[in-house]
Amino acid sequence: MRLRPPLQPPSVRDFVTFEEHVEGVRRSIDGITGVPDAWHDAPTFYFANPCAVIGPSDPVPVPPGCQALDFELEVAAVIGREGRDLTPEQARDHIIGYTIYNDWSARDLQSREMQVGLGPCKGKDAATTLGPYLVTADELESYRDGDGFLRLALTAEINGEVVGRDLLSNMSWTFEEMTAYASRGTHVRPGDVLGSGTCGNGGCLAELWGIRGRQDPAPLKPGDTVAITVEGIGTISNTVVPGAEPVAIPRARRRPRTRP
Template structure:
């Protein structure tokens, strides 16, 4: 089953995509509410929805992000990506030993999620603009300290994720050993819909990985192609790790991290020692396609310039504390 969120005749709805039509859920159920039913109940609801609704042509609707995520964790599960991007962003090579210890992730912004066909407003001061081709898993029920086996039971479905990246901002801020922050949180794209987990089971290999072909193109020219099964960890392992000493909840989205072999421009820049292909520019169209899920296309634009910030305050903390102690002693006398 494929679940989409869309606009039709001025109203926002969620529904089931079947062939070339979309069938709205009754009672204005949104996608988050359907996901929270869990996979089995959602599949039953979807079958009933298609059976009792004529639907509308998919060509007559405007797709939105398939759901409003409860949170977005983005992992980094492809060693080939790590090696190439490290060279580009911080000038170091190789894969850090810590990467092999656990499936590392960061939290990104659930409030700047875009959908298929929407323009992506990069920060106006960024010139090293990049895309990232990922697959995201959508969580269908809550969990805490899950085992890998238990994590499989909370998988609801999958969607395509483009983790847009302002590499120049990312490079600067990660020198503070935090982030990425403003290099990432301006936009992420999800879509075109959520494909429920049962549809992708035929692609699962003997080790539990999904053997899906992933392709990235800029202005119609393919720049990257990889297999999702080149991940270092399964989605179930990443879910289990995310829930460790913490919680995952229905509607959480977990990104796979960027595929290798040109899943983003920065990986290619790091390997080639130059910005080839060039950074994204206003008007460029990026198209990500994942076998079994679908295609996601967005156009790059520039946001309005942000207001200036005041310069950092530089002071000697020890001198300031001593001066304050002296001031307070004077007041006390």
């Protein structure tokens, strides 16, 4: 039996709430140390592709043109009730549960396209794993620490070798605070997915590349299997397979700046 994704979300917001991850990936992709000062202001997110969601054991094709495929270990909250302009206290009643989230990333494509200043495009467009289950919020209440964070152990393995370990409670914002921010001036709706962002301490390869100054471990390739385990939720395991060749698109052409 093959498990499908636990839901088909109408929208996917991926946050970046782990400071250690920001430090490592920024060093890897941009060659800059530290985190932007603006990162501290609010739990920033981008919208991911809800049509790219795959199941907990589905194969992951290499994105067209990608030479530096990476995984990202995250946990996602799932909205169960519509709300707008919520407070963090109100937001808790709008979260129905949690699932594992693997944000597959084409790091070489991401690094190039983000120089335009619009954020991730095809670098984050190919696949997002959700699963193996949607664990209801009440089932994880016993894992809350004194500050309201979920203290869940996180582990990432490539081909059976552990490459990352962290705690979900190392997030800088709670899921309730993230939900409140997502609902500011708009609606969150049932099925919306809010990713925690990638954890630190080996939650993705790019962080390790930034720390070590080289691509060690090597980028993912066909045949590699990435397994992610989150305490209280379960394990997802996806194997990389060859992908399609990119369809050629011409570079920008200079056009006359004529006016009517």
